[in-house]
Amino acid sequence: MTSFHKKVDKSIDDEFEKRTGSKIIRLKVVLKISKRVLLKGLFSTIDKLNPDIVFMHGIGDLKDLQLWLSKPSYILVRDCHMSWVASKNKFRHLYYLLFRIFFSRIINESEKYKVIYALGIEEYEYLKHLGLKDKKIDFLKHGYNSEIMRYDYKSRKSIRHSYSVNDNEVLISYIVKLNDNKRPDIIFDIIDNLGETFIKEYSVTLLFIGRSEQEYFEKLLEKKRKLRRI
Structure with missing residues (x-):
């Protein structure tokens, strides 16, 4: 995926990897619906890395298709940063219904998603609207590290x-x-x-x-x- 909707600069990736010791893996988009994308080889790439825990940003996108697969060997957590003002789509009520039918039941009744973090009250309300139960929701509220983000x-x-x-x-x-x-x-x-x-x-x-x-x-x-x- 491109960073911040801009063209990817490989030299920036290389510099970041060298400076931090991290590795960046960019996958091609094979399907795009609205702003939701499906990345080529996403799940198989994660499996090859053999992680202990995986955090996937956001919920209610094409990555949720993995819920129809077998439970992963790693702990998988997601978060919700959706606000009501950003979810005003004329098809939203149909989307909520389909999500409840095809995804929420699996999330609520299995350990495929260990937890979904709500970044605030509004996000919690959105998750409840999608049909998720309280036992699958926890809070990871908006905040900052005062030692890094400080008044200058x-x-x-x-x-x-x-x-x-x-x-x-x-x-x-x-x-x-x-x-x-x-x-x-x-x-x-x-x-x-x-x-x-x-x-x-x-x-x-x-x-x-x-x-x-x-x-x-x-x-x-x-x-x-x-x-x-x-």
């Missing part, structure tokens, strides 16, 4: 200097996809409700970083123009 005053100064934002002004950063599912344009509505006095007093600046769909980006720009007229 120099970085703050550098970013603000790059965008000509003073220390006493409000800078709000949004770092994720820009589309109708994530709806970052709602931030403009929130700022607008703060009122003209607040906006002018604190010179509110919004910084959007992420891959954007062109049609949605135009909508975002239109809201920006409206806010700037204040």
Whole structure:
């Protein structure tokens, strides 16, 4: 799979392997449905590695087909990071029904998936909606390592200097996809409700970083123009 929807640079893989002692294995996509992909030789590749435990990111995709196979020799865990705002698909109710029929029963009644981690309450609600029982769900909540992710005053100064934002002004950063599912344009509505006095007093600046769909980006720009007229 490509990294972050960009073309894979083999030299970056090589450098990472050399620096960390890890090995990167990239498999070809043989089937793609929406954003869900099936990788060629995924299960056989894992078997050859003979692991003790395997973590597979996400649930409700083509990797769940392995549930119809025999129980693996390794411990297999998955996680759920799905939010309701990202699951607004016109076929979602049919999808929930099919998942309950073909996958949830196997997950609930077997040890093929040792556990499915929910990253928060919303993700837990989504797993329950898929028909999974509490005995198969555990929490691995969003968080960070404070020794690695920490406040950096120099970085703050550098970013603000790059965008000509003073220390006493409000800078709000949004770092994720820009589309109708994530709806970052709602931030403009929130700022607008703060009122003209607040906006002018604190010179509110919004910084959007992420891959954007062109049609949605135009909508975002239109809201920006409206806010700037204040």
